[in-house]
Amino acid sequence: MGKGANLVPNESENVEKNEVKILKWNEIRKNKWIVIDNNVYDVSRFGKKHPGGETLLKNNVGQDATDAFISFHKDVKKVEKYLKTLKIGRVVPESDVNQNEERKDELHKDFQQLRKMAEGMDLFKPSAWFYSLHFLQLIVLDLIGTYLIYQSGYQNWLTYFIAVACLVTTQAQAGWLQHDLGHLSVFKLTKMNHFAHRVVIGAIMGFSADWWNSRHFKHHAKPNAIKKDPDIRFSYFFLLGKILPKEIGKKKKGWLPYNLQQFYFFFTLPPFLIPILSAAETAIYLTRRKKFYEMMWIGIFSIRWYLMFVPMLGIYGTIKLLLLVRFFQSYWFIWSTQMSHLPMEVDYDKDLSWFRTQLITTCNVEKSAFNDWVSGHLNFQIEHHLFPTMPRHNLYKIAPHVKKLCEKYGIEYQCKTMSQATFDIYNCLKESGEIWYEAYNNMG
Structure with missing residues (x-):
């Protein structure tokens, strides 16, 4: 091993x-x-x-x-x-x-050689220009959104929704930046990454860096692993993969009609994940652990939004604006991240090699300027999972070499169009729901 x-x-x-x-x-x-x-x-x-x-x-x-x-x-x-x-x-x-372990050891060695190649190509070196421009777009969009709110408030609905679009984009793109900072891939010094992470996710987004890392690292270590990946713990509301639906169905359990989850998914998890579930989970996490430093950064976000919007919209108007921004931000986040994971294998931890584990639980979406921007380069989800600390603007450069390693070991490398990846969310939920329904009714 x-x-x-x-x-x-x-x-x-x-x-x-x-x-x-x-x-x-x-x-x-x-x-x-x-x-x-x-x-x-x-x-x-x-x-x-x-x-x-x-x-x-x-x-x-x-x-x-x-x-x-x-x-x-x-x-x-x-x-x-x-x-x-x-x-x-x-x-x-x-x-x-045994023979499987020897093969696993060989794959491990080849993967480490691939990592050395990436290091030799300077692919772990971040671009100051890339991240400076990325941060600049957050400031510009936030200021434009605020300016438009001050210009019209609720008087002009078109202007208001353009302002909302700017603020949603700010939050979504800040989400990709905080993600990079959490993986220590923006600055050379770890302390700088940690500090900037709290500035972005705390002061700009209103969430906790500590909470995010706690969840996200578990997901990266064991993606799509039942009971180990927090990103797939939807048991009461959704069933994923082929294993868990059958287990739950045979036990005659089910809170909801999971055979219809491909329909109600789009009207439940995406709109409520960030505005309600993530906010509540963050509050519980910080309170139980008494993370006062993290609370301070969220406090800065609250003060910032109060000063920016309350004078024009009032307290209730500002809360409505925040919930509206969170609503669309949540759809953006779910769409961009789950199309790379939900349709893939969901199973108990089999203790496979790192490389194989990431490939069977993750897929890519084709490269384009739009796909790269809208997903924060997580359309290269495979490469990101293999090399979490690699700056995202370099992920496409290592992709051809990852494909070659997959070919050597007969491992499928999935790369889809954006439309196919979106439809596959529906398809995988439908398949899992049908498996539960058949097991629940002893039909197969």
Whole structure:
């Protein structure tokens, strides 16, 4: 499993082999340890200190997390000091090995070579021009929207809705920028990424960077994994994939007529996700954890909107404007992100290789100026999931090399048109609903 290129150094280069405790995979799985580059770590007491959250670690225990570890951490050497205190031994590479594991190890090595190629091509280097212009569009659109509100208020509905369109676009594009900052792909220094992240998602958008990272990193580590990916926890309202609908149906469970979910999905989750569900989840998350610093940034957003719009629209008018902006922003977000995940495989965690896991749970949408802009380059969702810290303006450059690696291992690389990806949301919901209905009524 996961035999790498010494990505995480040993505790000491002078340690003799007979002094290192050798562990087998059955011991690692039983004790819920984590393996990184064949080194074994006991993370049971580190969970609460882990920046990505305790759950993120728990979702990877008993597995080789080498590729996930390298993909999430920009500077491996910086976290080396923490790893040294957690290391308890090394795994026996040849233990519990079968043909599938050997193939998995070979794919791991090829993927690491691909990563080195990307580094050699400077694809992890952000463009200051790209991100400066991206931030500038937020300021310009926000000012235009505010100006139009001051010019007409509710008097001219056309002007009002043009203003709403500008403010929606500001929020949607700020969402893509905060996403990049959360992945540490905008600035060279981690601290600068964290600070700018709070400015964008907090002061501009009114949400918490801490809350976002907590959810989003779990999704990246185990995309479309039942019980592990928070982005697919819709059990009471929607059923996804082929496994869960059948399980729920056989148990004669179902809150809603899931065989109709392809219709009610578009009128439920998209309009309520950001205005209601995300806002409530953020408030609960920050309150329970007493994240006062995060609350401060959201407070800045509230003050900003109060000063910008209350003098013209009043309190209720400003709240209505915010909800209207959130409503359209939510549709934009759901459409841009879920077309790359919902139609893909949804199953329990099978502990597959990092590369294979991302490819079976993620698809791309064709490149174009519009598709790149409207989706924040998440039309290259495959490459983004493989290399989360890569600046998004470089994702298309590594795509041809990812395709070649897929061809070598017979892994499907899906790239769709925007229209097909949109229709596939409907199609996958319909298929999952039918599976539930048949299992519920013992029809198959």
